[in-house]
Amino acid sequence: MLADTPEPPYYAVLFSSIRAEGDDGYGEMAARMDALTRVQPGFLGLEHARSPGPDGIGITICYWTDLDSIAAWKRNVDHMAAQDAGYAKWYDGFRLRVAKVERANAWDR
Amino acid sequence: MLADTPEPPYYAVLFSSIRAEGDDGYGEMAARMDALTRVQPGFLGLEHARSPGPDGIGITICYWTDLDSIAAWKRNVDHMAAQDAGYAKWYDGFRLRVAKVERANAWDR
Numbered sequence: 001m002l003a004d005t006p007e008p009p010y011y012a013v014l015f016s017s018i019r020a021e022g023d024d025g026y027g028e029m030a031a032r033m034d035a036l037t038r039v040q041p042g043f044l045g046l047e048h049a050r051s052p053g054p055d056g057i058g059i060t061i062c063y064w065t066d067l068d069s070i071a072a073w074k075r076n077v078d079h080m081a082a083q084d085a086g087y088a089k090w091y092d093g094f095r096l097r098v099a100k101v102e103r104a105n106a107w108d109r
Numbered sequence: 110m111l112a113d114t115p116e117p118p119y120y121a122v123l124f125s126s127i128r129a130e131g132d133d134g135y136g137e138m139a140a141r142m143d144a145l146t147r148v149q150p151g152f153l154g155l156e157h158a159r160s161p162g163p164d165g166i167g168i169t170i171c172y173w174t175d176l177d178s179i180a181a182w183k184r185n186v187d188h189m190a191a192q193d194a195g196y197a198k199w200y201d202g203f204r205l206r207v208a209k210v211e212r213a214n215a216w217d218r
Contacts, residue, residue: 001127001164001166002125002126002127002166002202002203002204003125003204005204005206008206012121012123012206012208014121014123014170014210016111016112016156016158016170017111018110018111020218047125047166047168047204048160048166048168049125049158049159049160049165049166049167049168050158050160051157051158051159051160051161052161055110056158057110057111057156057157057158058158059156059157059158059168059170061123061125061168061170087216091216091218092217092218093111093215093216093217093218094111094215094216095111095112095114095156095213095214095215096213096214096215096216097114097117097121097210097212097213097214098210098211098212098213099121099208099209099210099211100208100209100211101123101206101207101208102207102208102209103206103207104204104205104206104207105204105205105206106202106203106204106205107196107200107202107203107205108201108202109129109200109201109202
């Protein structure tokens with residue numbers, strides 16, 4: 001569930017969202033995009049959480065080796081279709097940020 | 110719930126965690142740390158989600174103007190006490206990453 005990533009530097013795409021009401025194919029798409037993301041070149045890891053309830057926000061952080069890998073995944077045709085549907089019906093709002101990870105710490109009991 | 114941050118560049122602290130069983134003062138501490146974080150110099154915004162269930166991970170992303178503000182918050186005495194208790198009893202594992210946000214997009218319906 002927590003991603004074991006290599007030593008920095010690497011990149012993170014931070015996607016925080018508020019869902020619109022109703023599923024409308026969202027669950028199926030989310031599972032498909034999760035699986036598809038994990039086989040892209042440059043993929044390093046993924047962490048996801050969504051708080052329950054209508055006000056709950058979801059956060060997905062995806063880790064990548066470099067900006068070119070992020071750009072390629074953004075242009076993936078299946079992913080582009082999901083992005084279009086996201087605007088059309090699945091989300092009430094989102095924030096998308098691309099960041100360079102400079103330092104990292106991992107701890108497990 | 111979604112953070113409205115200024116134009117990049119700025120910094121993000123990504124904290125992903127698995128909770129240990131039981132509350133044991135965690136909820137109270139989390140609310141206190143949330144309120145305290147928001148009044149720190151250099152604070153820009155905070156987003157948090159935690160999936161329900163024993164396997165649910167939590168993700169908190171905190172946005173800051175610069176690395177000095179992050180370092181100062183890390184050294185805050187109340188925050189240090191919370192960090193110690195986190196190791197001792199609240200978490201089974203976590204990942205902490207510091208990243209420089211280079212690009213950002215916001216969309217609201």
